[in-house]
Amino acid sequence: MLSNRFQNGMETARLVWSRLPRSEEGDLDGVGLLSTTSNRNCVESLDYEVIENYAYREEQRGKLFVGYNVGMKWFFALLIGIGTGFAAVFINISVENFAGWKFSLTFKIIQKSYLAGCLIYILINLALVFSSVYIITQFAPAAAGSGIPEIKGYLNGIDIPGILLLRTLIGKIFGSIGSVGGGLALGKEGPLVHTGACIASLLGQGGSTKYHISSRWLQGFKSDRDRRDLVTCGCAAGVAAAFRAPVGGVLFALEEVTSWWRSQLMWRVFFTSAIVAVVVRAAMGWCKSGNCGHFGSGGFIIWDISGGQEDYSFEELLPMAVIGVIGGLLGALFNQLTIYVTRWRRNYLHKKGNRVKIYEACLISVITSVISFGLPLLRKCSPCPDSDPASEIECPRAPGMYGNYVNFYCSKEKEYNDLATIFFNTQDDAIRNLFSAKTIHEFSAQSLLAFLVMFYTLAVITFGTAVPAGQFVPGIMIGSTYGRLVGIFTVNHYKKLNIEEGTYALLGAASFLGGSMRMTVSLCVIMVEITNNLKLLPLIMLVLLISKAVGDAFNEGLYEEQARLRGIPLLESRPKYEMRKMTAKEACRNQKVLSLPRVVKVADVVSILQSNKHNGFPVIDHTRNGETLVIGLMLRSHLLVLLQSKIDFQHSPLPCDPRGGSQGIRHNFSEFAKPVSSKGISINDIHLSSDDLEMYIDLAPFLNPSPYVVPEDMSLTKVYNIFRQLGLRHIFVVPRASRMIGVITRKDLLIEEETDSTTMELQSTSV
């Protein structure tokens, strides 16, 4: 609500929507939406509704089939968990090895010449980033960005072409290895969520049809509804793998991504996450014995701060609240700046083609390398603190190792460069250093401030380049930097208290993510799981609540804003305030309803399909008394299947008997299944002879006989709630009923098993 009230400041952003051409037609198809990548110029709604036509009813093969189906769903959950776990391990091993090799080579060379080291560093980064942007622009354009807004859109009911293809998966995996290994200010966590979703979707369709590696027996889940469940599992698996946070994964899928939820799914999602946790743990155990090169336990972000501050005093609540406010402000600013950057890229830069995208990414890579190498050079080294024999932290750290106190361009032996410790390092290591306890005054305020400004700028300009890019790790970097800054001031102010700057860095990270992404419960659990410290939970909650509230005063969450910019029309969980005063009739006042008769001439179908882009057509029949009757909804995609197969064409304009047994139904349900993330057949692909055009089709067996209806004067808030909570694509608006058949209450829905088993027995004996 707060967000609702303050969104008026965002009118400019909303103008993008209203400027879009809005067709008067029934569905989203006609809306030519601008978007970042060229192939993403059209979105379509998904059919989550079960089309209860005769083919579907035939398909209902009794309880055994249902049991088989459930078993398959669990098997798929297992496969998704294993697949996503392995993908995450592969990405992590690759990134760690590239980055580790890069840093150890650079450190070796700078022993002799800093200039040569800098050049080598820049060139390796450039090569890695180039590989990433080349893959994305030439092979898998849908794999650019984090992918979370697209997946969020998918689970909200919008199909964005290309986001769940095999090539997108490949592009995502190899692209994020290049972009993360190349040291850009982005993370691999968002792309892993997308990777998980792709794996889930590809498993659900039994492989990729385009590359002929699909297996027939895996193709149990052809409907959008089943796929949605799988993609939800994949999403949770991605988060679980990225952060080694299984509970956080479940909650992320629940809070941020899905619009629709049921408790059976929750259990399956939970199972998938648990499998991921086991797979990742097994792989890490195997790698610990040195089988994976540079990859140690560092690849998966676990910033264990269990050695740090475990308690807090009430005086500390004030600086912590300050962190929350800063997080809200900087997070909202980040969202706003990324909107501008994305819009500028879309309207201006990326229109010039793929070559510009490659130049752009390479330029940003060079800038990032120069800054991260050069800025620490300008910083004077600090002397190592008086070494505490009990402390295990070495100063300066041994060359080529991970750890605090990096000796970089320091003249003396016992010195370290605090800026290089965070800047000239992998992001994972930098965060570990920022979170580290027992290192009070390791970083000077000037270094942290310089790093904050530079990295924030880099994160903003990197956002939206044509590489896979997550915002989690950059967010944690930014947040932990200003968190540690506040920590420094707090330590100086409350000298008597046992305060660890690392704890403040953690709270800062939570606050920035909260201020930018506006998640609460899932972010809180993820932060707790990655830091492995439960005692700070109430503080993280507090900071998140403040930063989300502050951020909501300015704009919407990062993913919502990005989804809007990419032309993904998300239905938010709350209907707009204005809808309370509107009725269903008003919402569709400009529509001309195009309906089909029950038995329709093929030529008429073709002309109707060609004349508009509606995706659903009401079918209207006449009773014997001459009254008209809306008998159901016919989907465009099903009509196209009928036109293509031609076997249901008939010569007579009289209806066939739909209950006349199997000869009436020549299709099985799976023929109506929609391919994943591809356009399906178009009316222009279908060639019909003039004889065909003179024939008729009886639509009765194929239509959805019971679409959802609302009376014309229902308020639009109610309609919105039905639409979103049931995940619909079409709702029929009809006049008030002329009579009542009955009223269904809770009692009518409480069916006992016995009575039914008796009726079922009766039925089976009568058949």
Next chain:
Amino acid sequence: MLSNRFQNGMETARLVWSRLPRSEEGDLDGVGLLSTTSNRNCVESLDYEVIENYAYREEQRGKLFVGYNVGMKWFFALLIGIGTGFAAVFINISVENFAGWKFSLTFKIIQKSYLAGCLIYILINLALVFSSVYIITQFAPAAAGSGIPEIKGYLNGIDIPGILLLRTLIGKIFGSIGSVGGGLALGKEGPLVHTGACIASLLGQGGSTKYHISSRWLQGFKSDRDRRDLVTCGCAAGVAAAFRAPVGGVLFALEEVTSWWRSQLMWRVFFTSAIVAVVVRAAMGWCKSGNCGHFGSGGFIIWDISGGQEDYSFEELLPMAVIGVIGGLLGALFNQLTIYVTRWRRNYLHKKGNRVKIYEACLISVITSVISFGLPLLRKCSPCPDSDPASEIECPRAPGMYGNYVNFYCSKEKEYNDLATIFFNTQDDAIRNLFSAKTIHEFSAQSLLAFLVMFYTLAVITFGTAVPAGQFVPGIMIGSTYGRLVGIFTVNHYKKLNIEEGTYALLGAASFLGGSMRMTVSLCVIMVEITNNLKLLPLIMLVLLISKAVGDAFNEGLYEEQARLRGIPLLESRPKYEMRKMTAKEACRNQKVLSLPRVVKVADVVSILQSNKHNGFPVIDHTRNGETLVIGLMLRSHLLVLLQSKIDFQHSPLPCDPRGGSQGIRHNFSEFAKPVSSKGISINDIHLSSDDLEMYIDLAPFLNPSPYVVPEDMSLTKVYNIFRQLGLRHIFVVPRASRMIGVITRKDLLIEEETDSTTMELQSTSV
């Protein structure tokens, strides 16, 4: 689905339902349901639907009002958090002080005479349990049991009279102090959930109307819908307070209790939980300085096992899976046995009145005391292990302190009684001892087995007595006992591995709760939060998945079974398989629809209301053409308000003009608000003169003009999903529409802010 397939074994349990008298009428009211307590003989559905009548539309006072409303909701979330936190602290301090005083007195006396000590122990327990059962039977019968099935029912849409009253709250708080302090085999966590819900509901209605302590300005939330949100917050607050598990509380509310969810609510629930965590922490900090008597940090269950086993080898997965299976079997058995016990109590024992309930509870108290005191006496003492100077665990423990190695009836100085260590102790301490690390071989297998059998039996027979009783802590006791048993065998078998029996005890606890309550994510998070060890998360997940799957093969979860026994007709999240083949028309085939005309004679209203127990009546009007038209739904409760106030009676049978301004609407929306958990007015309470009976009422301004409708041939699964997911009470079944007004798709629901702000400006200028 698995559970669906195997539920046929449960036909006997389902028979209870079908044997209930089922009226042919519209709502649940006519169904006289048997139940445990005498006052709970009738349940009613809740009105979660927004009744968009003219009074409601008048009430919509623009965005400022919405903002105020949102602010109030957050303020209430704060109050609920503080209230529940303080209630939990009060209960914990009281229980800890009673129990601590009891044990220290007994230990003092047994230095002289074991017989006298036993008698004192039995008498103190008896007195505490008697106080509890007396309060429950005489003052607050609805406070018996855990209350979770009732709250689950409430949030599913069923109002059980009395569960949210002030007297129930008082009974719950003082009753659970007595029953838990009295050493019965039950916990205080379930009752705390109910306590949180009561506090939320009472705050929502601004105090108790019966006891005249309501404040007018707090009464912002009169609708069932707002109350549902508050009760959800209260529920989460209860769990958060009971286990000091704020995230677990949110997830418990989400997974187990609610049937309906939206993400704004999630944030508010999260806030409430965070407040509880802060309040509880503050109170415990205050208590640590010795202000609360015996109450230390022990009162809130935090069984920190961070010193224990942190890693696991793959060989251990087998014994862990065994724990999962045992948990599933014992959990399902527990559910089954409690069904028998509850049914026996209901049909036989508790029919004899309150006196029998008091006798029963007292008898169980004496049995529990005798067994927990007597059984350890029969057990030979064990010699203390060779003391490790590094270990801080003393053996035997100092008298009167908490800890392991209790010296009880031991002849030698350096001996301890392992059975007394768990049995003759508060349950919190016993669990801490069972979970404790570095105490291998403290407990002998015989002692654990004896304890398991005795405690399991006690937990079963205690279940269903007329005292507030939670099943969490007994479940953890049972589970950790057999978990530790398996741990003993594993330690002996894999001697090389670093295995802690305490870790197995923890897994056992998780498995039993999973096998009985069938929660997954929330239980997992709660277990992690109370043991403060994140590293065991994947193992807890694994064990929970196995035990839930095993348990589901036999029966439903504890709360579902108990809700069924108590006559709470929950709508499960998945429709029954048989519904796929049924249509809406078939579901209401036996109904005689009773409808009202738009302008209705008062005498007719009275006779219709007296002749049946429907709660909603379709209102049918005639157009000028003579066609009939269903214009809306009139609730019984609203009709009664109209009849009681009489100000809308009119002499003429002609309709008034509903749009004729405010003189037509003489009621404001709050007059239609329903009181919480009380019966409201009945038709028999309303006295009308014969003049009144001759008058008319125009129902148009008061009816719900847009109830949800489904076409007659929609399959019942779809109807079920609408009904449950939207939280409805009535759905109108109507014939197929004769014509279409339009089709609403996603595009029609994406309203831009600009156009609306323009229209709003136009509206405001024209007004």
